[in-house]
Amino acid sequence: MHELYAILREITGYIYPNEVELHWGILIVVYPYITGLVAGAFILASLVKVFNVKEVQPTYRLSLLTALAFLIVAPMPLLAHLGHPERAYEIFLTPNRKSAMAMFGFVYAWYLMAVLLLEIWFDYRGDLIRLSQKEHGLKKWLHRIILLFSTDTSEESLKFDKKAVKFITVLGIPSAFLLHGYVGFIFGSVKANPWWSSVLMPIVFLFSAIVSGIALLLLIYMVTTLMRWKPIDMKCLDKLASFLFYMMIIDFSLEALDFLHRIYESEESIKILSQLVSSKLFVSLVVIQLLLGMILPLVALAATKLFPIPDELRRHIYFISALLVEVGIFTTRWNVVIGGQLFSKSFRGLTAYKMTLLGIEGLLMAIVLLLLPFLILYLLTLIFPPWPEAYETPAEAEATT
Amino acid sequence: MASFGKGIPDQIKRLSVVVILVLAAFFIGRMLLIPRDFGRYDHFRASALFDVASQEVEFAGQDICTECHDDISSQKANGYHQGLSCETCHGPAAKHTESPDEVTPFKPSGREYCPICHAYLASRPTGFPMIIVESHNPMKACTVCHNPHDPKPPQIPRGCEACHAEIARTKAVSHHVYIPCTRCHQTPEEHKVNPRTYRPDKPKTREFCGACHAEGSTEAPEAIKIDISTHGGRYVCWQCHYPHLPEAR
Amino acid sequence: MSKKAKRKQKKSRRDALKTLVKSSLLLFVPLDVPNDPKLAEELKENLGGYDPTKHLWGMGIQIERCIGCGRCAWACKTENKVPKEPFFFRTWVERYIVHRDGEITVDSPEGGIHGFQPITTERHILRSFFVPKLCNHCENPPCVQVCPVGATFRTPDGVILVDEEYCIGCRYCIQACPYGARYLHPEKRVADKCTFCYHRIVKGLAPACVEVCPTQARIFGDLKGRASPLVRFMRMNKINVLKPYLNTEPKVYYANLDMAVK
Numbered sequence: 032m033h034e035l036y037a038i039l040r041e042i043t044g045y046i047y048p049n050e051v052e053l054h055w056g057i058l059i060v061v062y063p064y065i066t067g068l069v070a071g072a073f074i075l076a077s078l079v080k081v082f083n084v085k086e087v088q089p090t091y092r093l094s095l096l097t098a099l100a101f102l103i104v105a106p107m108p109l110l111a112h113l114g115h116p117e118r119a120y121e122i123f124l125t126p127n128r129k130s131a132m133a134m135f136g137f138v139y140a141w142y143l144m145a146v147l148l149l150e151i152w153f154d155y156r157g158d159l160i161r162l163s164q165k166e167h168g169l170k171k172w173l174h175r176i177i178l179l180f181s182t183d184t185s186e187e188s189l190k191f192d193k194k195a196v197k198f199i200t201v202l203g204i205p206s207a208f209l210l211h212g213y214v215g216f217i218f219g220s221v222k223a224n225p226w227w228s229s230v231l232m233p234i235v236f237l238f239s240a241i242v243s244g245i246a247l248l249l250l251i252y253m254v255t256t257l258m259r260w261k262p263i264d265m266k267c268l269d270k271l272a273s274f275l276f277y278m279m280i281i282d283f284s285l286e287a288l289d290f291l292h293r294i295y296e297s298e299e300s301i302k303i304l305s306q307l308v309s310s311k312l313f314v315s316l317v318v319i320q321l322l323l324g325m326i327l328p329l330v331a332l333a334a335t336k337l338f339p340i341p342d343e344l345r346r347h348i349y350f351i352s353a354l355l356v357e358v359g360i361f362t363t364r365w366n367v368v369i370g371g372q373l374f375s376k377s378f379r380g381l382t383a384y385k386m387t388l389l390g391i392e393g394l395l396m397a398i399v400l401l402l403l404p405f406l407i408l409y410l411l412t413l414i415f416p417p418w419p420e421a422y423e424t425p426a427e428a429e430a431t432t
Numbered sequence: 433m434a435s436f437g438k439g440i441p442d443q444i445k446r447l448s449v450v451v452i453l454v455l456a457a458f459f460i461g462r463m464l465l466i467p468r469d470f471g472r473y474d475h476f477r478a479s480a481l482f483d484v485a486s487q488e489v490e491f492a493g494q495d496i497c498t499e500c501h502d503d504i505s506s507q508k509a510n511g512y513h514q515g516l517s518c519e520t521c522h523g524p525a526a527k528h529t530e531s532p533d534e535v536t537p538f539k540p541s542g543r544e545y546c547p548i549c550h551a552y553l554a555s556r557p558t559g560f561p562m563i564i565v566e567s568h569n570p571m572k573a574c575t576v577c578h579n580p581h582d583p584k585p586p587q588i589p590r591g592c593e594a595c596h597a598e599i600a601r602t603k604a605v606s607h608h609v610y611i612p613c614t615r616c617h618q619t620p621e622e623h624k625v626n627p628r629t630y631r632p633d634k635p636k637t638r639e640f641c642g643a644c645h646a647e648g649s650t651e652a653p654e655a656i657k658i659d660i661s662t663h664g665g666r667y668v669c670w671q672c673h674y675p676h677l678p679e680a681r
Numbered sequence: 682m683s684k685k686a687k688r689k690q691k692k693s694r695r696d697a698l699k700t701l702v703k704s705s706l707l708l709f710v711p712l713d714v715p716n717d718p719k720l721a722e723e724l725k726e727n728l729g730g731y732d733p734t735k736h737l738w739g740m741g742i743q744i745e746r747c748i749g750c751g752r753c754a755w756a757c758k759t760e761n762k763v764p765k766e767p768f769f770f771r772t773w774v775e776r777y778i779v780h781r782d783g784e785i786t787v788d789s790p791e792g793g794i795h796g797f798q799p800i801t802t803e804r805h806i807l808r809s810f811f812v813p814k815l816c817n818h819c820e821n822p823p824c825v826q827v828c829p830v831g832a833t834f835r836t837p838d839g840v841i842l843v844d845e846e847y848c849i850g851c852r853y854c855i856q857a858c859p860y861g862a863r864y865l866h867p868e869k870r871v872a873d874k875c876t877f878c879y880h881r882i883v884k885g886l887a888p889a890c891v892e893v894c895p896t897q898a899r900i901f902g903d904l905k906g907r908a909s910p911l912v913r914f915m916r917m918n919k920i921n922v923l924k925p926y927l928n929t930e931p932k933v934y935y936a937n938l939d940m941a942v943k
Contacts, residue, residue: 035768047789047860049768051767113851114870120461125470125475133830188442223823473720475831485727487876513895515895549748549750551796555749555776555777555811556811
C-alpha cells in the first residue's frame with residue numbers, strides 16, 4: 032500500500048481518487064508484445080506458403096516454431112496479473128457475449144489448435160515419420176505420440192499434407208489478424224479512454240505486430256544460423272529486411288495518421304494528452320519509439336536499398352535495425368498500455384506508474400516471461416528440427432559438405 | 433466400419449479423434465463447472481444478487497431511532513436540523529438498536545464535530561450558516577450555546593456576518609466596506625430567524641447606485657462617477673458589477 | 682436396484698443432460714431477464730419479500746446544497762467496510778474552483794472524508810462548489826459490457842453489482858468505467874464499487890450516503906414511483922448527467938451541473 036502513497040506525491044492536477052492505483056502494469060505491456068510477435072511470425076510463415084516468396088523459405092519452419100513458442104507464453108502474463116488466476120477458466124464457462132475480452136479464450140484456442148498446431152503437424156508429419164524410424168527410446172515414442180501414430184508416407188498422403196498446410200495457412204492469415212487485431216480491439220473499444228479509443232487501434236496493432244514478428248525472425252534466423260556454423264543466406268536476409276522495411280513504412284504511416292487525426296480533431300482530451308506526450312511519455316514515445324525504434328532503422332534500411340553496401344556491413348545493419356525495432360515496438364506497447372493509464376479520465380491530471388522489481392507483477396517476472404519463449408523455442412527445435420540437416424542421412428550430409 | 437472411413441485421408445481420421453476428445457473434454461468440463469444458478473435471471477450468478485443483498489446493515493436509519501427517542505425526534509422535527517438523520521452526528525447505530533444497553537452511539541462534544549459542516553468554506557452555498565471557528569467563541573464547546581437537536585443562535589444575530597461570512601469578508605477588503613448591508617438590502621426582521629422564507633431584497637433602480645456614482649453627485653467624492661443615462665444601457669448596476677467587491681479600485 | 686433409485690438416477694441423468702444443453706446454449710443464445718412471474722416470485726422470496734421487478738433506482742444530486750462535509754464518503758466506507766486507505770472509494774466529494782482566468786482546479790483530499798481546507802489562493806475566484814460522485818448505475822453500463830465472465834451485472838431494479846466470488850480480477854471494468862467509480866479491493870482482489878447499498882434497499886432503507894447527508898443534497902428514489910422526492914426533483918430541475926456523450930445513460934442525475942465537472 033505504501034507505494035500508492037508514494038504515487039500521491041507524483042500526481043499533477045486532479046485525478047479521481049480511485050485512479051491512484053494503476054491497474055494494468057508491465058505484464059499487460061508484455062502480453063500484446065508477445066501476441067504481436069506470434070502474429071508477425073505467422074504472417075511471415077504465410078509469405079512462403081501462400082504468396083510463394085521462395086527466398087524466405089529458410090525461415091518458414093523457424094517462424095512456425097517461434098509463433099508457437101510465443102503463443103504458449105502469451106496467456107501467462109495475463110494469468111499472472113489476474114486478481115484470481117484460479118478462476119480464469121470461467122472465461123470458457125460463461126463468456127459474456129458482449130465483452131471483447133471474453134472471446135480471448137476462444138480466439139486463443141482457435142489459433143493455437145486449429146491453426147498453429149495443425150499446420151506444424153501437417154508440415155512436419157512426413158519428416159517426423161522418417162525421423163522416428165531412425166530413433167530409439169523416449170524420443171521415438173515422443174515423436175510417435177505427436178504423430179498420433181501415423182506412419183503413412185505414401186506419395187498421396189504427403190500430397191495431402193501439402194494441401195492441408197496451404198489451406199491452414201490461408202485460414203491462418205485472417206486468424207493471425209484476428210488474434211492480434213483483437214488485442215488492439217480490446218484497447219481500441221474502451222470509449223472511456225481517449226488515448227485508446229480509436230478505430231485504427233486494431234490495424235496499428237496488426238502492422239506493428241507484423242513489423243515486430245519479421246524483425247524477430249530476422250534476429251533468430253541470423254543467430255541460429257551462426258550457432259549452427261552455416262553460411263547466412265543473404266538473399267533470404269535481404270528479402271526479410273525488405274519486408275521489414277515496407278511493413279515499417281505502413282506501420283509508420285498508420286501511426287502518423289492516428290496522430291494527425293487526433294491533433295486535427297483536437298477533442299476535449301487533447302490538452303491532457305499533449306501534456307502526457309510532452310512530459311511523462313516523452314522519452315518512451317518520442318525518443319525511443321519514434322526516433323530510435325522507427326526513424327533510425329527506417330533510414331538504415333533505406334540506406335541498404337539505396338547504396339551498394341558489402342554483405343558483412345549489411346548484416347550488421349540488419350541486425351542492429353531489427354534489434355532497435357524490437358525495442359521500439361516494445362515501447363509502442365508500453366506507451367499504449369501504460370500511457371493510457373497515466374492521465375485521469377477527468378482529463379485534469381497525470382499520475383505515475385511505479386514498476387516493482389520483484390513480485391508477481393514486477394519487472395523480473397516480465398523479463399522471465401520475455402525470455403521463456405526462447406527456451407521453449409529451443410526445446411521445440413529439439414522436437415521439431417527446423418533445419419534440413421536433421422533429416423539428412425549421414426551419407427547425404429557428407430555429400431552436401 | 434472400414435468402408436465408412438474410405439476416402440477420408442488417414443491424417444484426418446487421426447486428428448478427428450483428438451478434436452472429438454478435446455471438444456468432449458470442453459463440454460463435459462463446462463457441464464460440471466458452470467454454477468447451477470448462472471444465467472437464471474441474466475448473465476450472472478443468481479446467488480451473487482442474494483449475497484450482496486444479505487450484507488449487514490451498519491446505519492439503522494432515522495425511523496427506528498424515533499421509536500425510542502420520540503422526545504428528541506419531535507424536538508428535532510421543528511428545528512433547522514429536521515432534515516438531518518440522527519446517525520449523521522451519532523454515527524452508525526444498527527448495533528445500538530439491537531442491544532441498546534451494551535452499545536452506546538457516538539456523541540459529539542467539544543468543538544471538533546460541528547465545524548465539519550459549519551466552518552467557513554468559500555465553496556459552501558451562500559446562506560448556509562457558517563462560522564470562523566478560530567474567532568467564534570474559541571474557548572466554548574458548541575453545545576454550551578447551541579442545542580444540536582434544535583439549533584438556534586443563542587441570541588438573534590446582530591450583524592449579517594454571522595451567517596454571511598463569505599460576503600462580509602469580501603466586503604471588508606472592498607471600497608464599500610463602510611456601507612452597511614441594510615443600506616442596499618431591505619431586510620425584514622424575520623429574516624434573522626427564518627432566513628429562507630423572508631428574504632432581503634436588492635437595489636431595483638440605477639439611480640440607487642447613482643446616488644454616489646452618477647456624474648454630478650456630490651456624495652462620496654472619491655467614488656467613480658459615470659453618466660448613468662448612457663452607461664450600461666438597460667441593466668441595473670449589480671447585473672454587471674459585484675457590489676461586494678467592485679472591480680474598479 | 683429399486684424402482685425408486687432407478688427413477689432417481691434417471692432424473693439426475695436428465696438433469697445433467699438439461700444442464701449440458703443449457704450450458705452449451707449459454708455460449709451462444711442470449712438469456713433475457715425473464716418477465717416470468719415464477720422467477721419474479723422466486724426473486725422476491727430470496728430477497729425477503731422485496732420485489733426488484735417493481736422498482737428502478739436512481740439518485741438526484743442538488744449540487745447547490747452540497748456543503749462538502751464528506752459525511753457521505755465516511756458513511757459509505759463505514760457501511761460497506763470499504764478499505765480505509767484513500768485509494769478506494771465508492772463515493773467521494775470533489776471541490777471545483779473556477780478562476781477568473783478560466784483555469785479550473787479540482788481537489789478531493791482523501792475523497793473529502795475529512796472535509797476540505799479553506800481556499801488560500803490569492804487569485805480571483807469566479808465560483809466554487811462541491812460535487813458528490815459515485816457509481817452512476819448506468820442503463821448502458823460499459824463495465825457490465827466488458828466483463829468477460831459475467832461477474833458484474835445489472836439487477837432487475839437497475840443496480841450494477843459485482844459478484845465477488847466470481848470476479849477474476851482482470852480489471853477491464855475498471856478501465857471501461859468513464860467515471861473512476863471502481864477500484865480493485867486490495868484484500869479480496871476483485872473489482873468493487875457502489876451498490877446503491879443494495880442490502881439497505883431491500884430492507885426499505887436509503888443508501889448510507891443519503892441517510893447521513895445533512896442537507897439532502899442527495900435524493901434517492903424509485904424512478905418508477907409516482908410521487909417521491911426524486912420524481913419531484915426530476916420535475917423541478919434542469920437535469921444533466923456526467924459525460925452524456927458517452928451514451929452510458931447514468932441514473933445519477935445532477936441539477937445545476939457546472940460545465941467544469943467531468
